[in-house]
Amino acid sequence: MKDDLAEKVLKGDIRAIARFISLAENNDPAAAQSMKKIHPHTGKAHVIGITGVMGSGKSTLICELTRLYRKMGKKVGIVAVDPTSPFSGGALLGDRIRMMELAMDKDVFIRSLGTRGMLGGLTSAVYDVVEIFDASGKDIIFVETVGVGQAEVDIVKIADTTLVVVVPGLGDSIQTLKAGVMEIADVYVVNKADRPGVEQTMAEVENLVDIACADKDRETPVLQTVAKEKRGIKELVDEINKHRKYLEKTKEFDKQRRMRYEAELVEIIKKRLMSFIFDESTFKEKIEKLLDQISRKEVDPYTAAEEILGKILK
């Protein structure tokens, strides 16, 4: 069965791709087996990360970019991440509905994921999804993240090219971005550029770019788009392609990939460890006891952690 799954994915079978993603999302051990089989077939796709605050038009932008890439004959995969409710554990995955026009194109695969408790705007499964899409033959993979601003930094680990989208007049879009996100952009997009305040926004972004790229050999381009009217999309695709060429030329590409694999490795280990500690029944009891002791101030959290870790590392 597992062989079939990996083979089907390599052939581009939609149900197999979808099922594989689900297995990965659910931390199913079958997923790990199949991942091993497909890994050698990954590395070709161009992974484009898109981040920005809610309302910046990321989905519309992805939709238009996809249309252009499709015209160029590229196969596209889109991963759209929405926040999982910390209270109910459920999620309203509302990005697909914003990309309705791509609905019947069989060479566009859209998958919606909930963050499922992961901070940083990215779920750990996203690494797996990118690998799966890559192995199934997608040329372009978009990763769209929850637009909460601060936590977008994670996307730089997974994407080859990171787009940061801002909108004029959205008040704090630049402010929110200041919190560490400024440096991650490979391309800045000022979307909804037909809105008032666009000149000011452009100036602010260009100013930050000047500072951030002061001693770098590539200046981050800042582009204007009006995604709803399909304006500026061709120029954006050109910039993205230029960036890819730049990465390949300067060997940044390999560095980027290495960073992704490191992050992926960390995620897998973290996931396994946490699952091992918190799902295993023997540890569960121990942890409950320790929590009681911490509450009674008999033990502090650090000592408790050392106890648990000590048991594992033995």
Next chain:
Amino acid sequence: MFDKKELENIKKNHSDWEKNHYTPHKKKHPERCKKFENLSGVEIKQLFIPEDIKNHDYLKDQGFPGLYPFLRGVHPTMYRGRLWTYRQFSGFGSTEETNQRYKYLLEHGGTGLSVAFDYPTLYGYDTDDPHARGEFGKCGVAVPSLKDMEILFSGIPVDKVTTSMTINGPAAIVWGFYIANAENRGIDRRIIGGTIQNDILKEFIAQKSFIFPPEPSMRLIVDTFEFGCKEVPRWNTISISGYHIREAGSTAVQELAFTLGDGIEYVKWAMKRGLKIDDFAPRLSFFFNSHNDFFEEIAKYRAARRIWAKELKKLGAKKARSMLMRFHTQTAGCTLTSQQPEINIARVTLQALAAVLGGTQSLHTNSMDEALALPSEKAARIALRTQQIIAEESGVTNTIDPLGGSYYIEWLTDKMEEETYKYWDRVEKLGGVIPAIEKGFFQREIAQAAYKYQKEIDDKKRIVIGVNEYQMDEPIEIPILKMDEKGEERQINRLKKIRKDRNKQKFERNLTRLRKAAESDENLMPYILDCVHSYATLGETCQILRDVFGEYNEPAVY
């Protein structure tokens, strides 16, 4: 309005009553709820006294029927002179069947007609279009051509009976069918009366049967205003609607605020075109819901009249006819249940009564089978009789605005006006109605209200008899409407024949001319009428406009 000293005295006595009688009694016999709220979330006190409307100036704030601010009614005699129109919304299956139903309703005392179209027609698709799959005649009658309009009104005196048509996206074209049909029967367009709903803003907000994006849609609507003013003066070229906003789950305050906000937007667009407000405003009409909270609905209608009068005056209207708001009401479909459907008659009666006490100009009462299927003949008849009983047997029509002066009603009317202006401030801050639509503001407010309402029902905080209280497991024993199964086939054949028999050159030439006009800023109505007369179908005409204007995709809002 009240003597200051007397007010103080009453206030003092009221305080005494509250302290010494009401509160101790409440302690011993607790009230049914901790807080009594109406459907908009406004808290309702146990008692209203003059203090609650102490600042009222009768002449300024209340006035007289037929005079600004029209709070108490838009005509000096109201129902003493002429009752509201019994206008039952109706339409299903094929035009032949619906024609029969119209004749039935008129026979039984209906005084106006109201057309319900099927989904393909609402979206500007012909019956044989792939988009129309499975939808022919299911929720209304299919009218994809002039020929269908001819059959729909065959034997009905359109020079004497007024017709309201619930159509929005392709309203201009369907209006064209109606005008052309009347003219083909020798009836001058200057004397035909009726309404086209033609309110695209509420489609974007609630009903979702839009076709083109906001700007070209508004252009088309102003074209109809302009054409109506000059050529079809007895026609209401728009029915600015709150019904659908309410059905989508909004509160009464939202219904009031969003509807009137839309109305003002239409006025502004028309004025931008250069139309004089006193020329077109008299033909603007409104359409409200009548929901469960009896007194809130009455206050809503009154507040609507007063706000509209004030706003039109601000915008420069001079004629009384421009400032007085005429409206049609429909009882709330969303409140009717599929469980124990007969009791819906009781619900509809109360809702209809509220509309009458609120001064509606015409009324549709829903049938008891609303939540099951389209109305059966019997159910439609009972709904009509409900109105007739209110009109002829209840005595409420003996005087005008009987609830005027009620402390509660006047206070609530004021409150709803206040809340409306608060909403308008928020919309202003978003840049106006259309920017707010594109930002999903109204849609979000409505979805939130709808969710809250459902939760209250699920949690039994709000009771729906037969659904979460007094449930019964009895089979439904009322007749359910069955439609003619051959209707669709007949319709498709009719379309084939039309396309075969018409003058091809004329047809193509007219479509081309329409396209050119759509690309310019000419008034499209004459061009649409030409297409109609050459038997271009609804779908063919609409496709031209789709090509030029594009189609609209709404923002995703939960």
Next chain:
Amino acid sequence: MTHKIRVLVAKPGLDGHDRGAKIVARALRDAGMEVVYTGLHQTADMIVEAAMQEDVDVIGLSLLSGAHMTLFVDVARLMKKKGLDDVLLVGGGIIPEGDVPKLKKEGIAGIFGPGTHCEEIVDFIRKNVKK
């Protein structure tokens, strides 16, 4: 292993009344499920394609226009054709009692008409999910 129930909520055909669909989507989310709402004007093709890509456990159709005998059945049959036998299909809206047996025969496992408590839908899904 964490398995969340994934649901596709769709409105087939021209019907634009989405109040119920949106409320059900939220209720399912509140019950811990992951919900993809497709929006309006979906064809059977679009619905099934989305269901496959999203690997959902449930497809929920909402229709108030009376076209359910055609459109629900279209979806049910396409699902069979594409091998989506492990996906639960449910529907809601204005559906006369008389049509329910036929719809069930075609594979629509649950029909939830007006007045249905959201919990009822949640419970039904939890009990009948196939995967």
